[in-house]
Structures are given as C-alpha cells and as structure tokens.
Amino acid sequence: MRRIAIVTSGGDAPGMNAAIRALTRLAISNGLKVLGFIRGWEGILENNYVELDSRTVGGILHLGGTILKTTRCKEFRTEDGLRKAAENLMEDDVDGLIVIGGDGSARGARELSKYTDSKIIVLPASIDNDLYGTDESIGFDTAVNTALAEINKIRDTAISYERTFLVEVMGRRRGFLALEVGLTAGAEIILVPEVEYDKEKIYEILERNAAKGKRSSIIVVAEGVGDTWKLAEDIRKNVETEVRVSVLGYVQRGGSPTARSRLLAALFSQKAIELLLDGVGGRVVGIQGNEITSISLDEACERVKPLNINLLKLAEKLAI
Amino acid sequence: MRRIAIVTSGGDAPGMNAAIRALTRLAISNGLKVLGFIRGWEGILENNYVELDSRTVGGILHLGGTILKTTRCKEFRTEDGLRKAAENLMEDDVDGLIVIGGDGSARGARELSKYTDSKIIVLPASIDNDLYGTDESIGFDTAVNTALAEINKIRDTAISYERTFLVEVMGRRRGFLALEVGLTAGAEIILVPEVEYDKEKIYEILERNAAKGKRSSIIVVAEGVGDTWKLAEDIRKNVETEVRVSVLGYVQRGGSPTARSRLLAALFSQKAIELLLDGVGGRVVGIQGNEITSISLDEACERVKPLNINLLKLAEKLAI
C-alpha cells in the first residue's frame, strides 16, 4: 500500500470534510501518498484528481459539504463505466480507494470492486443513516440537530397560531432521521416509511390533544411516507384545526458538523487506514455499540438496517 | 389613561413577546393597568383577555411567537364585528389599545378606530417589514438572520454539487426580506415582486458565472415573484446546470429575537406608552433614521413603503 485515493459520492453529508482531513493526515503520517478524485465517480471516470497533503486539508474540519465535490453519475454504473474506472485506478497506481458516502455509494463501490484489484473501503457518511453495518453514519447527528432547530422555530408559530404543522424531513426510503428528530423534538406524531400509518388514529390523537387544551401539534413526516400535502388536506377535512406544511429542504444536508459527526469521521478514518495498511479491502467501516468495526461490503449491501421500533413507541408515550 | 390593552395580530414575528414585556412593565411603572387580549382581534370580539403584570411577562423576552397568541379573524372586518369590538373595549374600560402587528393589522386598527374612543397605537412587528412609516419592524432583523443561516447551509450543498439553488423566502407582496437576505448572503441573483425580471438576463448571469468557473449559484426569490418551480424548470431548459428549489418555510417566523429586534421592541414600547400617557391615539410608532417617531395611522395605511433599489444594484455588483 503506497498510494490511496479518496472519493466522496452520492448525497453530501456534514463531516465529509472532517473525514477527508483525517484520512489524509493519517495516511500521510503512515507514509502513504493521497489523491482526491473530484466529483465522485465522475472524477474516477475522467481521471480528475488532486493530490492531498496535510496543508490542503487544513481549515476544512468545520465545513459542511465536501471539498472534493460530489455528483450523481449514471455512466459509472454501466459495465463500460466500471471497466474504465478500474483502468484509471490502475493507471494512477491507486492501491487503496476510500469511498465516503451512503447506501448507494456502497453499492457502487461493491460493483467497482469486481473490476479492480484496488482495495476498497467504504466510510458511511449519510444523513439518511441507512447503510447496514453501522449504528450511525457521519453527518446523521448533524442533520438531526439541524432539523431539531428548525422544528423549534416552527413550534413558535405553531403555538402562537394554535395550528397543526406537518414537518417533512428527508428520508425517501427510511425513517431514521424522522424518528430521531421526532422523538427529540417532542413531536406529537411521527410517520416513517417502515410503518404503515392509520389516518383515523392521527385524527384521534389530534382531537384528544385538543380536548386536553393542547391546540398546536407537530407531526414529523419522512419524505418517503407519501404525499404530505394530501395528508394535510385530509386532516383539515376531518379535524377542526388549521394545518400547515413545512418541508425542510436542503438545509438538512448542510451546516458545520456536530462534535459527534466529527468524532465518527476521525474514528472511521483511523479504522479505514488501518485496514488498508493491513492490505484489507471490500469492507464497510462502522460503529457498533461503542466499537469501531468493519463488515464486508457484500453483507452491508445485502442486508437491511432495521429501524428501532421501540423508539417509535417511546416517542408516542412521551408526547402525551 | 388608566387601563390599556395589548393585542398581537396577523402573522407572528420574533420580538412580539419582547414588546409585550416592555409595554406591560412600562405601563405598570406609570401606574396603568394592562390587559392582554387572546388570539388577536378574536380576543376583542370574544372579550377574552388576561391581566398582565411584571411577573406574568417575566421570562418571555427571548421567546419567539407571542404568548397572547394570534389568528386571522374574518368576522372582525365586518361592521358588526367592529361595532362589537368597540363595545367590548368600552365595557372593559380600555382607554388605550396597542396593536402589535404588520401592515394588515394597521389597516384593521384603522377601521376599529372609527368605532371606538379608545386611543389606538400600532407597534410595527412583521417579518415582511412592509408597513409604511418605519424603516424597520420588530422581527425583521431576526427573519433576515434566520434566512441567512439557512442559505449558508444550502450553500454547502450547492457548492458540493455545483448546482443552482432557487431559495424562496417569505414576501407575498414585498421584497424587503428577499433583498436584505440576498445581499447579505451574497446571492448571485435576487428577485423581488417590485421589479420585473428578465429570464434571459438570469440565464446570461448563470452562464457568465459558469464561464468564470463559478459553478454554483444561489438565487433568492421572494414568494410573490411568481412560480418558483416554473422558473427552475425554465432555467433547467436554458442553462446547462442542475437546478434545485428550496422553500424556506415557517422557520422564518420563529426563533429567539435578535438583539436588534429586541431593542426595537423596547424603544417602540417606550414611545407607545408615552403617546398614550399624552392621550394621543391613531398613530403608528416607528424608527426613521435613528429616531423613534410616530406617524398617523391614516398616512401609514395610505402610503406605500418604497423598496431601496440602490441596494438591489449594489447586491448585483457585489456578486460578480
């Protein structure tokens, strides 16, 4: 292992830069050279990279986004694309490739691993937190806190107007973000894609709350649950309450990473460099309990990360 | 003047509570009794109020929203409604009424003043900042800073993905918020309802920026400019860039008031109590330059507050 490359792929997440900094500095202090491909898979396909050293990754620890940029790249997923990427890795003498990204990036990495001898390590970074094999991804804690701060502000208006607010948070397929935001924001109701919801029960809860004098409610809805505006309409028709929708947009991806997202970035990076120095590839780094671990890329791609249904029930009990 | 009442009306704005606190404490230290009507005009119509004293307004200075609640009330605008409101004010011995709100609230106050002998003072509080007679309303500075923080986060993603973001901020009829947010956020383009925009010019600016290597742009759009999603579609068709829309929602109304919003609340309150103690009504308090002033309610309702077009031009020059 003499030369490694870093690539950030898929949706950006706060803490990606912290990982780029940690990986680069740890690699260099172990005598490795470090490249950074620009714009995700596209950078590998176009052989577009920069050399990274301790100085170039200085002053980025606190920045949201990724200095290596990212993009969605369709060409990469074709056989030609993967072959081309593998060739470029060989041409650039990349012995180890570290992919910073989420579930989709892990799948891409797995495909690529079939075409290249470069050792590939995936560092989970995603506000969706949906990659199997790690309790938490880089950026998740930041996104939860960002959404929480938004809801705090929305609650000011909700209380002043005594309205019901549907707050839609990111999560097209999974409800990790919605669940943790909802619980910690004290949302009256939380809707996630993993659990079918019953409109009648929503009406009932809102009416029960109104009867108790609680005239404003926050309902946190994961993007993937369905049509939030339609749901608002239905509530409006069935419950005597003013209803408003607030879609928390791209702010959820941005912002300076929290301490926890930075800590994960440091710990995951340490593990990734250790694995590469041991000549190991095809792994996804993660945290399980309080241990930094790794599982095989295959397992990470094939298994589905379970949502903690206990948390959902707990949230319900706390919102009485 | 022995007994005054406070009402918050229309859209809530950060600093309304700071004003309720300041008004109450200043009134009480001048020997007045203070009532607070609940839920805006509706509270006057239903004679629903609480007595306010120094303690009941303690611990609210930093809270967003309004402890007196607010609502939109259609009945109030009818002649019967206004008559009923005036009767209730008389019945409650309300010698002076302070209305905390924006342009719409001032119009309501003006109507009501035709039916009652209570002296009415309007305290401008509105994130739209559209009330004539004051350079700035309570809550405006807070909303600008909130939107600014949102755009900072969105910019992380905009830069990482090299995308164009259309960020829609509040302002159905006026562009004060969009203009100040756009200028201070360093937005590449700012669109306000007061100035017709030229799509071709937008395309041109985006292309010129791209040519200079600036591949991500922020376009701040006031709500009232038109269909932001349609504009995004048009840009997508005409410029080679990925376009995303982010609608900053109700967060813009919430949050703890900034120092400036709190300061205005204190200064406006001082002026309002002075006016009432002098037996003066039918005025809108405001800040003009660095002086706390008041103008007549009629003038405030009849004249239109001009947008500072110089600022728009300055913003354009700064975004090169």
Place this chain on the structure above:
Amino acid sequence: MRRIAIVTSGGDAPGMNAAIRALTRLAISNGLKVLGFIRGWEGILENNYVELDSRTVGGILHLGGTILKTTRCKEFRTEDGLRKAAENLMEDDVDGLIVIGGDGSARGARELSKYTDSKIIVLPASIDNDLYGTDESIGFDTAVNTALAEINKIRDTAISYERTFLVEVMGRRRGFLALEVGLTAGAEIILVPEVEYDKEKIYEILERNAAKGKRSSIIVVAEGVGDTWKLAEDIRKNVETEVRVSVLGYVQRGGSPTARSRLLAALFSQKAIELLLDGVGGRVVGIQGNEITSISLDEACERVKPLNINLLKLAEKLAI
C-alpha cells in the same frame, strides 16, 4: 410502587428537563404519582416539593437548566441530614426516588440509600461525564458542542492575529470534555488531568507548527490541569508567539440540549421507570455500547471511569 419523586442534584446539565419530562410522563402512563423536590437534596431535607403531571412538564423539553432547581447542600451529607431526608421520604410515601445528576450526586444517593427503604435510581446527567457505568451522561454532548462553537469563534481571532490561544474548558478532575472538544475542534494540543504534560513538548509542537507556517494554535486545557495563566506565561517566555487565555465559563452548562442529550434523557428515563416498576433500587442507569443498562450504585461509586487514551493519541496525529 405507587409514588415516586424526582430530584436534580449537583451541577446542572442540559437535558435535565428532558429527563424530568420523560420520567414524569412515563411514570404517569404507568399509573404512578410523581413529586419533584425543589433545590436538590435541600428540597428533601425541607420537604419542599411540587406535584408533577403531564401538563406541568410540557414545554420544557428544549430548556437548559432544571425547572426543579439545584443547589449544593452541606447539611445533607451529615448523619442527621441523611436521617432527616429518609424520614421525609417516608412521610411523603415516596416509594422510588430518581436522582438526576453526576458523580457527586451518585455518592449522595448511595449514602441516602443506607437510611431509606425508598428505591433509589440515579440518572447520569453531567457535563463532566465522569460517572462510572455509562459511556455518556445527559448533557455531555451538548456541552461538547457548545464548547466547540466557542472555539470556532475564538479561532477566527486566533488566525487573524496569528496567536496561540489557551482555551480552558470545565473539568476539575476529569478530561472527558477537554478531550472530545479538543479532538473535534482540531486543537493543536489537548491537556487533561489524567495525563501529565511536558512543557518542553508543548514548546516544540508550537515551534514545529510555526516552522510549517501554521502561526496560530489552539490548546484546549481542562480546568483541573493546573494554572492556565501560568502556562500561558511560560509559553510566552519560551516560544516566539503571542499567547492569550480564554476561559469558557458557565455557558458550558447552559443552552438547549442537543438531540443526543435529549435521546439519552428519554432512554435513561424509560429504563429508570422499568427498574422501579420491577421494585429494583440502588442502580445507576447508563448506556454501554448501544445498550441501555444499569449497574449497582456501589460499583458506580467505587470504580473510576477510564479516559480513552487512544483518542488523545488520535487527536495528536490529526493536528499535524
């Protein structure tokens, strides 16, 4: 178990209110009555309490501090004091007592448990995070993020002036806060009470950094390391750099709890109520790995929580 009491003790920590809310609501939904003693142990000694129900703990989830107040109480630690406290618990029919606090509070709880039959459960809440038996205490994550934000601001000035800043964070006996803040803030040097430091090495690092063109440095120092001002003086004498000291004070205890501090509050509360419903006392609730656990009060008080020295080494490597 029919009647339980909650008390917050020792230094306040963000998330204590989240715990009061969660404990109360979970207890009530299990048919228990809930008291809250006012001002820590003093409240038990003086039999000063309020009844808590779902409504009284509404709207407190996001508040720093503790609505039950806290204080340092010397009398409690005497035999007379403990006996008096035990009598009052019996008189008030308190079957279970939940103590929210840190290491000192656990010791107090242990003493008290020798005099009373009330089942006592400790909920770790402390920005010092020094209680054995839990990886993390309620409030710790918040304090880390607060201190991190402070250092971000100090870094602006440090870079502009090219100065060395000694930033003192809380931690009279332990370095958990300093370590996590230092690592995530990218501090050049971290000093904790658990590890003796070598002044010569500090001078060396500062000179090495200056030689590399890094003319500003942040040194995070835990309060308990020694005299920070003296250290500043020594650096000033031995290294050619301007040195400034910034002591982060009580802000570290305040602020709205982060999502993680709120989540721990909810999970710890769930466990505490479960234990009490099972008739179990004398336990300290905690999180170990990703499991919510409990250990005996004796073990928690007798053992010393180890500092993760690996993290300290990792921080050093990352700050090159």
Place this chain on the structure above:
Amino acid sequence: MRRIAIVTSGGDAPGMNAAIRALTRLAISNGLKVLGFIRGWEGILENNYVELDSRTVGGILHLGGTILKTTRCKEFRTEDGLRKAAENLMEDDVDGLIVIGGDGSARGARELSKYTDSKIIVLPASIDNDLYGTDESIGFDTAVNTALAEINKIRDTAISYERTFLVEVMGRRRGFLALEVGLTAGAEIILVPEVEYDKEKIYEILERNAAKGKRSSIIVVAEGVGDTWKLAEDIRKNVETEVRVSVLGYVQRGGSPTARSRLLAALFSQKAIELLLDGVGGRVVGIQGNEITSISLDEACERVKPLNINLLKLAEKLAI
C-alpha cells in the same frame, strides 16, 4: 485613482472580510487595481501585500476574522515608522488607502495622512463601536448577538441555581456593547465605564428582587468598569446570594457576521470607493440615522462619541 490598498488594523471584528470582499469587487468594477496589506500597519512597513481580485475575495463573506490578518504594531507610531509607511505607499503606487478598523486605527490613519499623499479612508469596524462619526461599526451587531446568546446560556444555570451572575463583556473604555447586550438580554443591572455606579444601589436592587421572589440576577459589566471579581466579593458580603463571575472572552470578536454587520460592510464600502473615485481622502465613513455619510478624520479623532443614557434608564425600567 488607479490603484488602491486595503488594510485591516487593530482588534478584529466580524464583517471585516465582508468589507474586503465588497471593497475589492466595487473597486475592480470601477477599473481600479486592489492590493491587500498583510498584518495591518506592519504590512505597510514591510511592504507585505497580496493582489486582490474578485476570485480571491470569493467565499469569505461569511467568515469571521480577517483574511488580511491584523496585529498591534508599535513601530508604526514612531516618526520613522510613519515615514517608512508613506514611502512604501508611494513605491507601490497606492493612490488610495482604505483602513478597516476602530478608534485606534483611525488615529493611526490620521497620523499617516500627515506623511502621505495617498487618500486615506477609514471604514469603522469594531466590536467596541467607539469611533465618533458613525452610529454603528461593522461587527458591533454581531458581537451584541454573540454576547446575548452567551448570556441566554448562563441564565439557564443562574435560574437553576438561583445565583447572581456578573457577566463581564468587552469594552475597556466604553460601554456601548455592555449597554446594548444588557438591555436586550434583560439584565437586572448594567454597569458601564461612562457612569459611576453605587454599590449600595446594586445591593438594594438585588434585595428588592429577592423579596419579589426573583432569586437569580444577571449583572452585565463592561470590562473597563473595574475589578469584576472584587465587585463579586463585595456583593457576596452584603447580599444573601451566591455570586458567580463569567468573563466572556474572545468569542465576542469571532463568529460569522450578522446580516446587519454584512450590510454595513457593503454600504460603507460603496461610500468609500465613491469617495476615492472622487479623489477625496481624510474621511471616516459612517452611518448616521439611515444615511451613509462621511466626516473628516480629524473630527472623528477629536470628538467623543456619546453613550445613549436614555437606553440605560430604559433598561432599568424594563428589568423590574
């Protein structure tokens, strides 16, 4: 006017970078060349500068501190120093020099103006806000809001412990920051260097508050008032309350500039460039009321900016 230079001097203030960006872009769009001297006056003495263009000032709008660095420079104030500085300005063909800084920087600029033909314009940027000729300096609004946020956090602990907190804010000679922070934070007492204070009155207020059941108080003290620790000791001896001191340190200088600090930076820059293009020097730009103005450097240095004593009295009335 063909070539201008920018220098940041004295204490750094949030928004200096916003000014550097605005000045540079406005100058360039008017066909001027722009230099930036590094490390304040020292940079002029050592002829240490960089060329600035639209790109080099990109991405700095939101950053605290100053990319041009700043320092205290004794040599500059000597006749030799001033002569040397003037020579360098001539050698570098600097027709106009813009000095971004506070009261001390204005005095330095005035001295320098006696030795050089370069037109000198001062842009007020200072968290002390003590420069005569402008209602507000760049950075002041940011510092007020930063200190306000700190006090909000300290209040959590103050209330939980029912303590009196002395919060010391920056301001060695003037109380502008203390006054505005104190008023907007709802401090019970505000002490500024401009007004002698009476210890007996402080004791009285604290006792009166305690009698009313208000057992925690915040006293905001400007640095220049005297020995804050000694005052704490005196209060402790004379009033039955626990007293704590919190010194808000360098955080007050840092952080991302608020919208208002950015707006002032833009407007002041526009005025400065206009003046230089008109061939005018020896002026201090400012905002008076809502107009952007300029006064002579001499007047700015000779007159003393008055503190608004009305505000102090208003704060007192609001804290009952």
